[in-house]
Amino acid sequence: xxxxxxxxxxxxxxxxxxxxxxxxxxxxxxxxxxxxxxxxxxxxxxxxxxxxxxxxxxxxxxxxxxxxxxxxxxxxxxxxxxxxxxxxxxxxxxxxxxxxxxxxxxxxxxxxxxxxxxxxxxxxxxxxxxxxxxxxxxxxxxxxxxxxxxxxxxxxxxxxxxxxxxxxxxxxxxxxxxxxxxxxxxxxxxxxxxxxxxxxxxxxxxxxxxxxxxxxxxxxxxxxxxxxxxxxxxxxxxxxxxxxxxxxxxxxxxxxxxxxxxxxxxxxxxxxxxxxxxxxxxxxxxxxxxxxxxxxxxxxxxxxxxxxxxxxxxxxxxxxxx
Numbered sequence: 496x497x498x499x500x501x502x503x504x505x506x507x508x509x510x511x512x513x514x515x516x517x518x519x520x521x522x523x524x525x526x527x528x529x530x531x532x533x534x535x536x537x538x539x540x541x542x543x544x545x546x547x548x549x550x551x552x553x554x555x556x557x558x559x560x561x562x563x564x565x566x567x568x569x570x571x572x573x574x575x576x577x578x579x580x581x582x583x584x585x586x587x588x589x590x591x592x593x594x595x596x597x598x599x600x601x602x603x604x605x606x607x608x609x610x611x612x613x614x615x616x617x618x619x620x621x622x623x624x625x626x627x628x629x630x631x632x633x634x635x636x637x638x639x640x641x642x643x644x645x646x647x648x649x650x651x652x653x654x655x656x657x658x659x660x661x662x663x664x665x666x667x668x669x670x671x672x673x674x675x676x677x678x679x680x681x682x683x684x685x686x687x688x689x690x691x692x693x694x695x696x697x698x699x700x701x702x703x704x705x706x707x708x709x710x711x712x713x714x715x716x717x718x719x720x721x722x723x724x725x726x727x728x729x730x731x732x733x734x735x736x737x738x739x740x741x742x743x744x745x746x747x748x749x750x751x752x753x754x755x756x757x758x759x760x761x762x763x764x765x766x767x768x769x770x771x772x773x774x775x776x777x778x779x780x781x782x783x784x785x786x787x788x789x790x791x792x793x794x795x796x797x798x799x800x801x802x803x804x805x806x807x808x809x810x811x812x813x814x815x816x817x
């Protein structure tokens with residue numbers, strides 16, 4: 496296959512910047528372009544950045560049409576309370592999805608499309624259920640519904656000639672990733688359901704970025720779960736991080752959410768769902784020839800190894816000596 500033009504939508508996010516840095520290293524891509532509201536969060540050596548606002552659909556379509564990409568990687572997804580509140584995240588994600596789908600109809604030479612989604616589309620893992628790619632889409636949270644809507648729109652709009660790979664990522668955790676789950680688990684106290692034996696999985700940011708890279712180069716026409724091996728329990732994570740579990744009764748979760756928000760870790764409904772019911776998935780599709788390197792336990796250990804934020808008081812002006 497000859498040299499191609501690559502476009503990464505959502506290049507300004509931590510995952511977008513990390514994945515683009517990996518994709519830049521491949522000589523398959525003669526040109527690399529990125530679209531986002533914010534510039535990339537790391538130095539990219541040969542990526543041309545295009546700033547486009549969420550609501551500027553005409554400019555978004557114009558840019559994509561003029562770039563004529565052969566491969567599109569869509570990472571323009573805002574998880575609620577990662578960087579935006581729930582309402583803003585839903586609007587921004589929906590806006591980018593709609594305008595991307597409008598632009599796809601003009602890309603007759605598109606050969607490959609990679610779309611970020613998440614295992615939240617399956618809902619919570621009640622009774623320890625483990626979801627695979629053949630499990631029904633049945634979201635029970637705002638974020639899950641956002642991702643399910645994105646998948647539906649893309650499947651309807653993608654050119655039939657394009658190979659479309661949907662990456663259903665577990666919660667992405669990394670030192671610079673704005674993860675609501677990661678923020679919550681680093682609090683001195685964490686609300687838990689005392690009757691729950693919930694287990695969950697995550698995926699490291701570098702593993703998620705490598706999954707994006709593999710999909711952009713080798714992906715096939717299907718959905719793929721990307722989750723770290725070795726599920727962990729909420730109670731086990733609390734012991735590992737030496738955090739204080741705070742039992743929460745069903746009718747007091749709104750109070751718990753208010754307290755975690757005051758402590759700097761808002762509790763969106765998909766994270767609360769994970770705390771109560773867990774979220775487990777497995778990968779049946781191995782066409783990406785890729786597996787995450789880090790286990791869930793490894794990722795949690797890294798989470799608790801990061802230094803805490805230390806607030807430094809401003810210097811007081813020196814008093815003049817008479």
